Amino acid sequence: CCAKTCALHECSANFSLPPNAEELGGETDALCCEPAMCATLRNDMKQSPRSDNSHCSGLSKSDCENYYDILQSHSEGSNETVDVYMKCFYDAEFGLCRLNDKDTVTGCFPM
Numbered sequence: 595c596c597a598k599t600c601a602l603h604e605c606s607a608n609f610s611l612p613p614n615a616e617e618l619g620g621e622t623d624a625l626c627c628e629p630a631m632c633a634t635l636r637n638d639m640k641q642s643p644r645s646d647n648s649h650c651s652g653l654s655k656s657d658c659e660n661y662y663d664i665l666q667s668h669s670e671g672s673n674e675t676v677d678v679y680m681k682c683f684y685d686a687e688f689g690l691c692r693l694n695d696k697d698t699v700t701g702c703f704p705m
Contacts, residue, residue, distance in 0.1 A: 597619045598619070598620070598621050599615065599616050599617070599618060599619060599620075600612075600615040600616070600618040600619070600620050600621075600625065600626030600627075601615045601616040602621075603615070603620065603621055603622070603623075603626040603627070605623055605626065605627035606623050606627070608629065608630050609623055609627035609628065609629060609630060610627065610628060610629075610630045610632070610633045611626060611627060611628075612627075612628050612632070612633075612702075612703035613636070613703075614703065628701055628702050628703050629699045629700075629701055629702065631679070631699040632679070632699060632701070632702035632703065635662050635679055635681070635699075635702070635705070636702075636705050639660055639661060639662050639681070640660060640661055640662075641661065641662060641663060641664065641705065642661045642662065642663040642682060643661075644663070649663045649665075649680075649682075649692075649693050650663060650682035650683075650691040650692050650693055651690060651691060651692065652691070653682060653691040654691070655684050655691070657691075658682050658683065658684040658691035659681070659682060659683060659684060660682075661681075661682040661691075662679055662680060662681045662682060663679075663680055663682065663693060664677050664678065664679055664680075665677075665678045665680060665693075666678075667700075676700050677700065677702065678698055678699075678700055679698060679699045679700070679702055680693045680694055680695060680697065680698045681693075681694045681697040681698075682694065683697070
């Protein structure tokens, strides 16, 4: 009858509730929370429009840091696929927009 929804849960530091928290059942960070960077990607940035696996390449210098992209990663020894969200950044040395492999996150609820 009365299972608690995640909307009532308070996430630990560096985590936040996803937009659909009221639809999720649970009382723990593992069930209810995603890394805080996910909310930044969802609310303040857009997924790269590149559909040819060039990811951030081709985005202009002024647009570059407003985008992120999603790569698929396979866990070692498992067939499970994990979405890795990576911000784009402008690499001034090479004069191009590229994925920032130092600014990544996993565990985001669907965007």
